[in-house]
Structures are given as structure tokens and as C-alpha cells.
Amino acid sequence: MSRKLRQQYKRPKEENSDNQQNIPLSPELKQNLQKIKDDMGNSEDLIIREIEEEHLGLQMAFVYIDGLVDTTSVSEFTIQTVLDETIMLTGSEERPGIDELIKDFKQRAFSVGEISKCSDWEKIYAQLLSGDTILFLNGCEEVIIAGTRGGEKRSVTEPTSQTVIRGPREGFTESIRTNTSLLRRKIKSPKLWLEEMQIGEVTKTEVGIMYIQGIVSEETVEEVRKRLSNIHIDGILESGYIEELIEDTNFTVFPTVYHSERPDVIAANLLEGRVAIMVDGTPFALVVPSTFNMFFQAAEDYYNRFDVGSLIRVLRFISFFIGLLLPSLYVAIITFHQEMIPTSWLIKLAVQREGVPFPAFVEAVIMEMVFEILREAGVRMPRTVGNTISIVGGLVLGQAAVEAGIVSPAVVIVVSLTAIASFVSPAYNIGITARILRFLFLFASSFMGIFGMACLLLIMLLHLCSLKSVNVPYMAPYGPSILSDMKDTFIRVPMNLMKTRPKLLSKNNPVRFRKDNDVLHRETMTENTADVSSSKGQPSDSTVEHNTRNSGPSEQPKE
Incomplete structure (x- = not known):
């Protein structure tokens, strides 16, 4: 991040603290509860349950936010256990002090996992609004915080932004x-x-x-x-x-x-x-x-065989450059380099463009803008009609534009192929990058043809080499060139050959695949096979133990 932007979001520490939250915790229960009500505007979801024990002269209050807590933890494991402990203390002859009560509640009463004490209002509010329950005791300048976080949340489902072909079908949630x-x-x-x-x-x-x-x-x-x-x-x-x-x-x-x-x-x-x-x-x-290479990698590359993963990865790189350069290459050839087209094809293109009033550059820009509008409309529309709008709209508008003489059929084919190629990338944000740069290459090709495209490609390459991500070169392992890390770039070599981690990332522990383990594994298997043969077909104890350790749940030995 640039230095100016960091300074924009950097504020003095004195401004981060609220004067109201610097007020110390009062020993009076009523005063503390009134402060919470005032600070939170007496919100309806603020639940305060006050409890008074006459024999011990004990006044306490449980405070939590409805909807953020686990109701079972609050009612059964927090409030009920404290009440049971209070009843037990009522039968004792000596009246315990506040410190003894806090210690007893913390050690024996609460059944929840996370228990802590606090006397800072800022932390109390942070824990309260995170779903914890706060126990206030009258005459005490400390509170007990019980971990009761819960509430409604989305269950673990299949990820929607990254389609799973082979692999675990679970995605992150909002928790x-x-x-x-x-x-x-x-x-x-x-x-x-x-x-x-x-x-x-x-x-x-x-x-x-x-x-x-x-x-x-x-x-x-x-x-x-x-x-x-x-x-x-x-x-x-x-x-x-x-x-x-x-x-x-x-x-x-x-x-x-x-x-x-x-x-x-x-x-x-x-x-x-x-x-x-x-x-x-x-x-x-x-x-x-x-790094740049990460945005063309998918998890399925490592779940399939290396040859299949490598072929698909090469296809992604080719598709990225098709989506980036194909419209500009068409404009450059039609405008400046007609000699590169075979004569028969050139005649057909000239016939198609005979009634088109716009140059090739304007044709391409019009179709690209129409497609971007359709794609954005398909994303923002409801899911049931979004795909229909993008597909049918593209066909109808493309056919209508050709029949009206606004664009030529060749431009429709080029833009359609470009659109399909832009969807191949597994990372959505690198696809957006290609969509932005596509218009820059269109402008460059309309002014200087293929030479302009080459100049812009060189500028793009220099820009990529100047980028860093957390002080790591963005184009590694291409620049700087690291031969040992190129086993997982354009193609993926077999898993047993990727023995080291990227050098710029893991300097202390670069080895992730040890060949010595394979040698030891083969020796162990040989010894176990010899034991099986010597026992006339009856597996030895060591063989059963080895097979049990290296098998999945469905391969456990049955009695």
C-alpha cells in the first residue's frame, strides 16, 4: 500500500479511545447497569437479568445480547449453574466475601469453556457485542466474562464462487x-x-x-x-x-x-x-x-494426474492471452496488416464489411461494451433469469447487429470467443484484469497495429516485474528466475518431484517431500512381506499393525 494511503488511515492513538469507556467500573451494580443502558440506547436486544439472594445479601446481573449468544449455554451452563452454586453457598455458616465469590464462580460454577475477569469497559463492550455473557456483582469492581458465543449462522456448504469438480465440497462461512x-x-x-x-x-x-x-x-x-x-x-x-x-x-x-x-x-x-x-x-x-502464477492454479490440478493438470493449466494461460489480445489482434490485422490474411479469406471479410459504416476498431469497441453490459446484467439479476439474459441477449443483439449492418459477423465471432476465453480463469479477479487491459490493447492496435500491441505488452511486462506482494516479487519464480520453483508454474511435474517449497516463502524449512521416507517405507514393506511368507500365509502382528496404520477407515482389518 502506498505511503499516502497508509497515512490517510493512520490516526493518533489518543483519538482511538473513548472518554466514556475510560470511566472505571463502579462497585455499584445499579450504576453499571444504567451505564450499559445509556451507552447502548436501551436497545431491545440488550438482555439484563438481575438476581438477588437475600441470605447472602448478594445482588448480581447477567447481561448479554439476544441473537448473538448460544441460548443453551446462557440458560443452562451459565445462569442455572450460578444459581445452583448460590443455593449451595446459602447453607454455609460463613458468608463468603466478594473475592471468594468470584473465585468460586470462576472455578466451580460456570460450565462453559472460556472464563475470564475484566475491569475495562472497552473490553467489556467488545466481549458483550461478540456474543459473550457478562456477570456483574454488586460491590465488585470486576466482572466475569463467560464465553457463550453462538446465534444464527450459515452452515458449511459447497463454495459458490469456485466450482468443485474433484475435491472436498466444503466452503468457508461468515463465522x-x-x-x-x-x-x-x-x-x-x-x-x-x-x-x-x-x-x-x-x-x-x-x-x-x-x-x-x-x-x-x-x-x-x-x-x-x-x-x-x-x-x-x-x-x-x-x-x-x-x-x-x-x-x-x-x-x-x-x-x-x-x-x-x-x-x-x-x-x-x-x-x-x-x-x-x-x-x-x-x-x-x-x-x-x-504471485502472478497463483491466479492460474486450481485445486483440481493437484487432485488429478500431473499430465491432466498440466494440460488444463496451459489451456488457462492460452485462454488468458486470447481474452486479452484477440480483439486487438483482429483490429490490427484488418486495419494495418491485411497482407497477413490469405486472399480468399480477405475477400470474404471485405464482402462482410462492405455495408458496415464503422471502422474495425469502433466495431470491436461496440460489441465489447454490449457484452460487458450483458455480463454485468446477468450477474446483478436474480439467479433464475441472469443466465438467460446474458445468453439470449447476446444471441439476439449479435444477430440483430449483423442484420442491421452495424457490425460484421467476424467481429461477433471474435468477441464471442474472447468472452468464452475470459471465463476459463479459475480466479475471478484476474479475469477482470484481462477485461480492463483488453480495451487498452484495442486502442494501441487501432493506432499502431501489432507494433503498438508489442509496445504495450512490453510495458505490461515491466509493470508486472516491478510489483511486489508483501515484499515478495510478484513474478517469482520467473523474475527473479528460480529454476527449482518452476516445477509448478506453466505445467505441474509429478508430485514426487516437487520436493521443495518456494524458496522466497519458506527459507527455514524448504523440504516438503523426503525421498528417505520412501526408501524406509519400501524396506518396511519388504520385511513385512518376508514375515507373511515365513508364517505360511498367516499375517504377523507387525504386518497387521503396518497395514492398519497406512490404510483408510474403510480398510481397517475386520475380525
């Missing part, structure tokens, strides 16, 4: 805790660390940083942590806010932060040494550092 649990199911390692912070002075959005300690570079983690801590903005409603505020530069049409709603994709990037940024309230997780 950050659900998303982190999905990643921990993929990576069952204690080295998968999670750091959380709140960003947004008004929204207080939970933002988490996930990485694998020992694989990720410490410089990368520190840089991500620094950029997130420098964000001082009123609200974060989606991960796109974070994406724009942590970019190395905003003045580029190429995406420098990768995002996905598939847990397997994020887990694979974590294993390569990248950092995932999870934002509460959105199913899209961010991945940094990101």
Missing part, C-alpha cells in the same frame, strides 16, 4: 471460528498458529492471521502483522477492505492478494509458507504473499 476449525481439520498440527486482533473503531471486526510456525518466514509474518496493526478505519465489512489496505501498491490492475473460499486451497498455501488472513463476516480468506 471466523468455523473457518479456522475447517483449516485445523485439514492441518492437524500444533504448529498451525492463530493470532487475532480487532480492526475497525466502530465495527470491531475480528481479523485472524494463520500460519504454520517453522515453515513460514518470520519476516513475512512480521510484515503482515505490521500492516494490519497500521490500519485505523471506522469499519471492516469484508475482506476486500483488508486486501486494499495491505497491498504494496494500489495503482495496478493486477491483483496482488489472492482470495478463496475453499479451505483446501488455503491449507495448501499455508503448507507452502504463506500467511492466511481470516476476516469475521465473510467467507473469503486472503493469502499473502501472492
